[in-house]
Amino acid sequence: MKRFNIFAGNYGSGKTEISLNTALELVKSRKTTLVDMDVVNPYFRSAESEKLLADHGIRLIAPPYANTNVDVPVLSAEVMAAFESETAVFDAGGDPVGAAALGGLLAQFNAHRDETMLYYVVNARRPLQQTVPEIIEMMEQISARIRLRVDGLINNTNLGRETTAADLAHGQEICLEVSRKTGVPISYLAGKPEILEAFRPQGGGIPEIPLAIYTFPDWLVDDIHEK
């Protein structure tokens, strides 16, 4: 991975899990900063994993009001420090408005453009993001607000706890079509290790980001609702 990695995508694409997992991998060899740039999503965000990150020596830069009862979309001035770290992961907001916060860092990213990758994470099992035109439209809107070209796609198609390799395979077909139409390559497959392993024979050797799930509490895992 390059020095600066931005993970963008629509809500529920899995940006946060990918950001956390990537930071935990990067920190094994380099001093790592994780920047939570999400100013739109109130719950289930990188900043909630403060302790996990601290335990692994990852510096977290989060909006000052994240995880509080205040709904104020501001970023910390500390964000600039990320550009001095050995490597940094940027977890973007999940829609064009949320992604706009990254657009404010254009000068910094341009100064390091060769060392920066903007990844667009796709989960083709999300509502209103299941078809190629819907995905391309959202990707273009988010990319326009970040003011950077998308460098690579990440297929992270999943149904939460009910994900199978078939979901990833379905997402791969969609991503291939998105890639063909936009010219953006598929850079990674992401998912739980067992899903990635099951899909590997069809994966065409695309690099993988194995995910451990950090943002969901244990008690949410099973649904007690009886049909």
Next chain:
Amino acid sequence: MAKVLMKGNEAIAEAAIKAGCTHFFGYPITPQNQIPEYMSKRMPQVGGTFIQAESEVSAINMVYGAAGAGARAMTSSSSPGISLKQEGISYIACAQLPCLIVNIIRSGPGLGGILPSQGDYFQATKGGGHGDYHLVVLAPSSVQEAADLVAEGFDIADQYRIPVMILGDGMIGQMMEPVEFKEHEGRKLPEKTWAANGWKDKSHPRRIVNSLYIEAEAMEEVNCQLQEKYAEITKNETRVQEIMTDDAEYIIAAFGTTARIAKNAALKAREMGIKVGVIRPVTLWPFPTEAFSKAADKAKGILCVEMNTGQMIEDVRLAVNGKVPVEFYGTTGGFVPTPAAVVEALEKLKEGR
């Protein structure tokens, strides 16, 4: 239809559209914003109406108007916004109009905060607005159930001509889970012969939607009608889920996402040799009084767990009527109870501490 991964808020909005909701009126407030956001995208696609009103007061009165004209109408908000809607809700209840109101509760009182809470139980089940009225209050514990209850809620609203509330804590609105939108069979519903939708050929008497009754007799008559309706709903629509209650010596009473934490706590307690079951009211009004009353005949004690300082516990205690001790464990401020803390509270109850 293939499953999708949705936030509770999105699932509620999509379920409403699939259930034939044609009119949505709302005003933004965290943590329910994805409902109006989703509606603003989807309503134009299905030829429906989305209006971001200038305030919650306007939004609920738009629902009043649309429902009065016979449309399947809804609004959504979170705690402070629901407080603003109370006058309108009371009017709609009095005018006996069907509609769906979604409250994704945030912590309070006051402007409070954006984190999850169940602090609006009293407001939802004990009136909220003025006068002798009830809403049917449905409390989903998962994203799938939230979607299912939206479809059901619209039908209940139409069948009985009553406003129905979906009461979810912020967690239900924000968490993502797999959802399947199955073909909703739907109930056989009466024609809306009361809808004020034009006098056309004057073939029927004028239809008037009203909540003002100047004469005492007329006002009393409306109240009698409402009470008959509430008795019928209590008889037909009370819903409750019992988990591991057959051999349970202790019962946890919990609703919404808290019930899932309760189930985890019950499983942990069983590993420690304490036989614990869970009773989860799905309808908070009508309240499943009988389930608790029966459980109290066998169990040694009940622990009520809520994300508030103790609200549903009053209904549990009324149901149990002093037969066994009913104790409380709760969290506020946006904190969610942990299974470990619930187990600790169970041990205290068991030891009579």
